[in-house]
Amino acid sequence: MTRAGIAAARSSTARLTEIVPQVDDEQWELPSACNGWRVIDVVAHLAALASEAVDPPPPDPSLPKNRERYHDLRVDERRGWSHAEVLDEWRRSTPRQLDLLEAAQEPPGADEAVEVPGLGTYPRHLLANTMAFNVFCHLRNDMLAPDGPLPFTLPEPTDGQVGPAVDFMLAGLPQMQGPELTATVDTPLVLHLTGPGATTVTVFPASGPDGELTVAPGADAITRVHSTALDFIAWATTRKPWRDHCRITGNASAATPFLDCLNII
16 A cells, blocks of 8 residues: 555645744735745645545535636635634644545555546545645645745655655546647656656556556656656646756657646646
8 A cells, every 4th residue: 555655644744734833924925836826825725625535525516627726716715714714724634634544545445446536546545645745745846945935944855755746646647637648648758757756667658549648667768758756746747847857868859748748736
């Protein structure tokens, strides 16, 4: 199971817990590096995810199908809340979310397929990695300097924090953009990620007209995209331009359409 995912989720949540008491009212109102969201809105987003995990709302077909617009809606619902109300929801729901994700590592339900609307279908145990990704990415890229506005520092990210976040991104890569991304890959491409969270995988083309890309461990292609895993979290979510953080060896024209299209949510 992905016990590394729950450990990473707990670790990054602990780091956010360290930061929250240091933020004053003016800083909560600063624009984060997540377009359109204040710093407090980033926490509102994490609080909304936690509350929905603990108490899932009934299906509502009127809600946006696009996952980013759905997240915007949930943040907008909380824009009239005070800072204290947002933080209270986050503090109340997050520990329960972590406990549920911990329980999801156990059989028989750990391998049950769970659909995350707009993001794809994952084994239940991998949902811990989604939280690991969300908290790590928003804290390190959107809230804290140098990209975010908060002038606080944390210890350097560890392999245990970065690796599970990257694992979720790679699991979601074939699913989140569907045919749009699939169409950009007609020859295998290697992603060679170094530093904390290092991994090497090959992205294989879909095997049929209705198939998905396949991501498999190892380097099984000549064309390779080289980056740090930390930078991958930033550029593969389009927070930063991939051209500033990647080096391509082999056939660059084969990798460029894929890199231009990739947008992991």
